[in-house]
Amino acid sequence: MNLRDSMTAACAWDRIDLGWMMKTYPEMRDILVRAEAVTFAEALVLAGRFGYSPNPFFDEAYYVSRYPDVWRAINEGVYVSGFDHYRSVGYREQYRNPHWLFSEEYYLARNDDVALLLMNGADFRNGYDHYIRVGDGEFRSGSWFFEPLPYVSLTGCEAATAPFQHCLGRRLSPGSGYSSSAYFNGEWYATAYTDAPQAVRRGEWISVLHHYLGKRHDGRCDPSRFFSEEFYVAANPDLLGAIETGRFLSGYEHFLLYGIRDRRAPRSDVDLERFYHQPYVQRLLLNGRVPDVFVAWCIFDGVVPDVEAVLEDAEKISRFAFEKKSAALAINASRRKLDFSFELPDASVILLLHNNFDMTMNTLTALRMSHAGGIHLILVDNGSSDETRHIERYVDGATLLRFGGNVTFARACNEAARHAMAPYLLFLDSGAEILSGSIAVAMKRLRRDQKVGVIGGKLLGINGLLQDAGSIIYRDGSAEAYMRDRSPDVPEANFVRCTDFCSGACLFTRTELFRQVGGFYEAFVSPSYEDADYCVRVWKLGQEVIYDPSVTAIRYEYGLFSSESRLVSTNRNHAIFNLRHADFLVRKLAKSRRGINAARSPVRSGARRILFIEDRIPLKQKGSGLSRAHDIVVTFAEMGHEVTVFPIFKSDVSPRQLYAAFPENVEVIWDREMHDLEEFLHQRAGLYDAIWICRSQNMSRLVPTIERSAHLMPQAMIVADIEAVRAVGEEQRDRLLGLPETEQSTLADRLRAEFQGLMIATKIVAASARDVRLLTGQGFTNVSVLGQALAPRPTPKSWSERSGFLFVGTIQGQASAR
Numbered sequence: 001m002n003l004r005d006s007m008t009a010a011c012a013w014d015r016i017d018l019g020w021m022m023k024t025y026p027e028m029r030d031i032l033v034r035a036e037a038v039t040f041a042e043a044l045v046l047a048g049r050f051g052y053s054p055n056p057f058f059d060e061a062y063y064v065s066r067y068p069d070v071w072r073a074i075n076e077g078v079y080v081s082g083f084d085h086y087r088s089v090g091y092r093e094q095y096r097n098p099h100w101l102f103s104e105e106y107y108l109a110r111n112d113d114v115a116l117l118l119m120n121g122a123d124f125r126n127g128y129d130h131y132i133r134v135g136d137g138e139f140r141s142g143s144w145f146f147e148p149l150p151y152v153s154l155t156g157c158e159a160a161t162a163p164f165q166h167c168l169g170r171r172l173s174p175g176s177g178y179s180s181s182a183y184f185n186g187e188w189y190a191t192a193y194t195d196a197p198q199a200v201r202r203g204e205w206i207s208v209l210h211h212y213l214g215k216r217h218d219g220r221c222d223p224s225r226f227f228s229e230e231f232y233v234a235a236n237p238d239l240l241g242a243i244e245t246g247r248f249l250s251g252y253e254h255f256l257l258y259g260i261r262d263r264r265a266p267r268s269d270v271d272l273e274r275f276y277h278q279p280y281v282q283r284l285l286l287n288g289r290v291p292d293v294f295v296a297w298c299i300f301d302g303v304v305p306d307v308e309a310v311l312e313d314a315e316k317i318s319r320f321a322f323e324k325k326s327a328a329l330a331i332n333a334s335r336r337k338l339d340f341s342f343e344l345p346d347a348s349v350i351l352l353l354h355n356n357f358d359m360t361m362n363t364l365t366a367l368r369m370s371h372a373g374g375i376h377l378i379l380v381d382n383g384s385s386d387e388t389r390h391i392e393r394y395v396d397g398a399t400l401l402r403f404g405g406n407v408t409f410a411r412a413c414n415e416a417a418r419h420a421m422a423p424y425l426l427f428l429d430s431g432a433e434i435l436s437g438s439i440a441v442a443m444k445r446l447r448r449d450q451k452v453g454v455i456g457g458k459l460l461g462i463n464g465l466l467q468d469a470g471s472i473i474y475r476d477g478s479a480e481a482y483m484r485d486r487s488p489d490v491p492e493a494n495f496v497r498c499t500d501f502c503s504g505a506c507l508f509t510r511t512e513l514f515r516q517v518g519g520f521y522e523a524f525v526s527p528s529y530e531d532a533d534y535c536v537r538v539w540k541l542g543q544e545v546i547y548d549p550s551v552t553a554i555r556y557e558y559g560l561f562s563s564e565s566r567l568v569s570t571n572r573n574h575a576i577f578n579l580r581h582a583d584f585l586v587r588k589l590a591k592s593r594r595g596i597n598a599a600r601s602p603v604r605s606g607a608r609r610i611l612f613i614e615d616r617i618p619l620k621q622k623g624s625g626l627s628r629a630h631d632i633v634v635t636f637a638e639m640g641h642e643v644t645v646f647p648i649f650k651s652d653v654s655p656r657q658l659y660a661a662f663p664e665n666v667e668v669i670w671d672r673e674m675h676d677l678e679e680f681l682h683q684r685a686g687l688y689d690a691i692w693i694c695r696s697q698n699m700s701r702l703v704p705t706i707e708r709s710a711h712l713m714p715q716a717m718i719v720a721d722i723e724a725v726r727a728v729g730e731e732q733r734d735r736l737l738g739l740p741e742t743e744q745s746t747l748a749d750r751l752r753a754e755f756q757g758l759m760i761a762t763k764i765v766a767a768s769a770r771d772v773r774l775l776t777g778q779g780f781t782n783v784s785v786l787g788q789a790l791a792p793r794p795t796p797k798s799w800s801e802r803s804g805f806l807f808v809g810t811i812q813g814q815a816s817a818r
Contacts, residue, residue: 002055003040011125012132013057013098014087016043025052048074048081056168057132058083062100062214063090067246091126095247098128100213101167102142105257107131110385111140111404136164139405140383144183144256145209149406152525153569160408160525182298183256184209185224193221216249223252226298227266235265260294270297278304283323288355288386318463322556326362333361333394341397342374347439348420348511350378351430352412357387359431359556364395366433371440378416382406409504409527410520417519420511429505431556432459438551442508445548453543454509454535456502457551460488467555470499470547471532472599474591477578479532482600489655495667497601497642499547500588501535506553509534513543521580526569529577536581539602550664598687601642608689609642613677613702615695617651617670619661625723628767628788629694630661632721637663644688648674648698678705685712696722699757706760720761721786725771727751751778 003016018038022028031046032038038046047053053060063082064071070085079085090096094104107127108115114130124130131142139148148163159166189208190197196211205211212221219229232251233239236259239251248254255266263272275281276293281304290296305316349367353360367375377398379391383405392400399419403412413427424443428434434457442455459468466488468481481503483493504520504527517537520530535545578585589599603609616622618629636643643666650673651658658668672680691706691713693699699720706718727750734744745753755778758764765786766772775783795802 003038003043011129013055013128014125015055016040016047017055018043020055021047021052025050028052044084045080048079048084051081054083056165057128058086058098059100059214063096063098065215066249067096068244069246091128094127099168100210101146101164102128102131103144104128106144107135107140107142109257111135113404132165135404136162138383138403139163139407141405145213149408149526150569153572160523182226182295183223184212188224189221213249219251224298226270226294227252227255228268231268232259232264232266255294260292263293266294270302272297275302275304280304283327286386287358288384288388291385315461315463318461319556322362322462323358326358326556329365330358330361333365337394337396338364338368339396340368340375340377342376345374345376345422346371346443347424347426347508348376348378348417348422349426349428350380350413350416350420351428352380352382352409352416353384353388353391353430354382354406355384355386355388356430357384357391360388360391361394363428363430363432363434366435367428370434370436370438373440374422375439376421378419380412380416382412408522408525410522410524410530413504413530414519414522417511417514423511425509425511425514427504427507427509428553429555432505433554433556434506435552435554438506438553441548441550445546446508446510451542451544452546453513453538453541454502454507454545455548455551456499456508456545457506457547457553458488458493458549459503459505460552460554462554462556464488466490466493467557468503468505469493469549470497470600471501471503472596473500473532473536473585473588474599475585475588476591477574477581477585478591479529480591480596482596491667491669491671492597492600494549494655494659496546496548496550496664497667498544498604499601500539501532501545502547504531504534505555506551507531508551509538513538513541517541521576523576524573526573528570529573533577533580536584540584544604548664594683594685597684604640604642607640607642609687610636610644611684611688611691612636612643612645613691613693613698614645614647615698616647616649617645617653617658617668618694619653619658625695625767628723629721631788632692632786633666634663637666643667644669646672646677646680648701674701674705677702678709681705681709681712688713688716690717690719692719692721693761694721694723696720696726696754696757699761700754701757703757703760717762718760720758720764722758722764722766722771722775724767725751725754725774727754728774755780 003018018028018032022032028046044054047060051060051064060082063086064074067082067090070079070082070090073079073085074081079088086096086098091098094108097103104127108118111127114124114127114135117130118124118127122130124133128142131140135142136148141147142164146164146167151163151167152159155166186208189212193208193211196205196208199205199211200208205214212223217229219233222229229251232255233243236251236254239248239254242248242254243250248257255264259266260272263276265272272293275297276285281293281296284290284296285293290299351360351363364377367377377395378401379395379398380401380403381388381391382403392398399416401412401416401419417425424446426439426442438457442457445455446452456468456470458466461467464487466481466483466486469483469492472480472482474480479501482499483490486493514534517534519534521533524530524533538545589595592599612629612633614626614629615624616626618626618633620627620630633643633645645662645666646669651670653670655668655670658670662668669680693702699722727747730750731744731747751774755775758775758780762782764775764780764783766775766783767785767787769785772783772785
């Protein structure tokens with residue numbers, strides 16, 4: 001039962017919750033059971049007499065201890081309790097805090113819009129009232145010591161609607177003292193002050209953070225190794241009086257509110273002024289990647305990266321270079337707006353923004369340059385504190401959505417997708433630079449193939465290495481980016497294939513399909529598994545998820561700082577994903593270091609995976625049977641089979657030429673040759689349904705390799721494509737050269753020698769009926785003809801007009817004259 005004063009506006013903190021009080025203070029049951037009815041005034045006096053908190057939003061003991069003037073007023077009979085003081089006058093004073101995990105000054109300073117609402121007479125008693133009723137649900141923070149998203153990640157999705165309210169009264173492990181920031185190190189605190197975790201275990205405090213914030217320590221406790229209360233108060237003697245009156249709980253509170261801004265030293269050995277002027281720290285602050293110079297000091301332990309030394313490392317060199325380029329583009333954008341106005345948009349592009357203005361402008365500049373057609377740009381600002389707040393000054397024609405706090409990826413994307421006007425959606429990371437032509441390629445595929453529901457692209461890191469070339473889901477629900485940290489030109493990353501899912505950093509889909517399946521699942525709190533979950537649902541609808549390397553983006557990963565809470569949230573999302581898709585996972589492969597290639601692509605119905613082995617990469621212009629081999633590969637690909645081409649001899653042709661010569665869904669292994677094949681087969685154990693080996697000499701060469709690797713492909717059909725029987729040509733050559741018959745082998749011997757390697761073949765194919773007769777004459781029964789059909793193309797020229805030409809085929813040596 002909640003009791004409210006009829007003279008006050010209804011707000012969460014201004015009530016007496018008798019049910020909560022009886023649960024928190026069991027002795028109240030005996031008092032209340034004797035009372036037939038309790039008025040608000042009676043309950044107010046009762047709570048004050050025993051020092052009880054009236055509801056979970058107001059901490060009576062903290063408030064009275066924190067403000068000595070309130071304690072004196074209670075003793076003088078002016079107020080019956082701290083709660084009585086706060087609801088009467090205290091709520092109007094910004095420095096009065098009703099709970100140890102909320103700061104009115106912090107909240108209003110960080111949320112200008114709330115301060116403006118209060119100034120304009122909005123229906124909120126104060127910032128705390130707004131926080132409980134609105135801000136908590138918008139994932140705003142009410143204290144340096146409470147960040148909602150990390151908390152939700154730690155505690156589960158039940159806290160997603162109101163993290164702060166969920167947190168109130170929740171007991172955590174004694175050593176954790178929940179804090180998601182650098183402002184309080186719970187582990188260090190529990191080690192430095194061993195009485196704190198002991199007191200938590202006795203139930204005196206909710207956590208070690210509560211132990212630190214919930215009472216006056218008179219300078220005996222520090223929040224982390226980077227701040228000394230004793231030093232700070234001694235260095236700022238004017239604070240002593242303010243602390244004694246309750247204006248500040250401690251020197252640390254003053255430091256957080258004002259000292260960081262003034263760059264006062266938190267310890268004798270911490271020089272924030274010098275650190276602040278380091279260029280790299282300036283860049284972090286300017287882009288909102290750290291909230292203040294003190295956090296930057298804590299992250300780097302006061303040691304700024306030596307840029308000259310960093311340049312020796314390619315990744316760090318690239319990071320700095322990318323940041324420099326982004327900064328330059330941001331300057332350009334301040335002089336000339338990016339124009340995203342449109343009439344009929346080709347695609348709606350959704351970007352989630354949270355600080356990092358320079359990176360955002362780099363992304364938007366690349367996006368505008370990448371596609372000449374209409375783009376419906378939808379920007380979602382998740383509570384940015386840097387220049388991103390004014391993004392409309394730099395962009396024309398965009399739809400702009402704003403959230404007061406940093407809401408979840410799924411929630412923000414779903415809201416943005418409701419505004420989409422184009423038939424296709426592109427979800428793009430705000431640190432991604434999409435390359436020219438990518439949007440057109442994706443739209444063309446979506447238009448021509450209605451089976452395709454999602455397209456993902458090749459993601460490159462700023463150091464030029466792969467971040468993602470389509471992603472894999474294993475049977476245990478774990479996910480892996482295929483080919484991560486490999487060179488972007490590796491064959492494995494440069495052909496079109498089906499994939500389990502594509503990264504949400506650059507993901508194309510149909511707008512209607514996205515809405516049909518309900519968008520991203522909003523129970524996933526931090527960015528992990530939303531994209532996988534969506535793609536699995538697309539697969540279940542009978543649509544395909546495609547990786548297309550022609551859709552390319554360079555992505556700056558915000559991986560500068562590690563996050564334990566990120567790992568926790570990923571594990572939680574993993575568990576949710578497994579529960580949702582057990583039927584899908586049971587058909588996936590178990591995770592294996594060598595099984596990544598077998599797991600990289602779901603199998604299409606009726607499709608076969610074929611390893612096609614030839615002397616060289618079969619280009620039509622090379623002749624010598626390679627034209628026929630090329631046509632076979634193309635035919636397999638057009639039939640929907642997955643083909644990998646592997647040469648006996650490494651290619652001497654540019655990969656660009658090779659990719660242009662084959663269908664986009666053919667994997668061309670241009671960087672390996674015969675001595676790599678055994679390891680290749682080990683890497684692809686169980687992948688292929690058929691191994692197609694061209695030419696009888698290659699069959700003989702590969703018998704040892706096949707025998708050593710047969711256990712890796714026990715179900716694979718081995719097809720020997722002899723193309724043309726060599727023995728006949730060799731015999732004719734010897735006769736042409738005039739070799740004595742005594743020095744020549746008989747045709748029968750030649751055939752037996754040539755066909756010896758065919759014994760391991762499941763099936764044999766030849767290019768002509770004559771060769772089939774030679775094979776069957778040697779006892780082979782599993783033989784078929786696979787010729788090369790050429791469609792006649794009559795010309796208007798008569799034979800007499802076309803005679804007199806000498807056609808010379810490829811001559812690669814004396815043995816070619818046959």
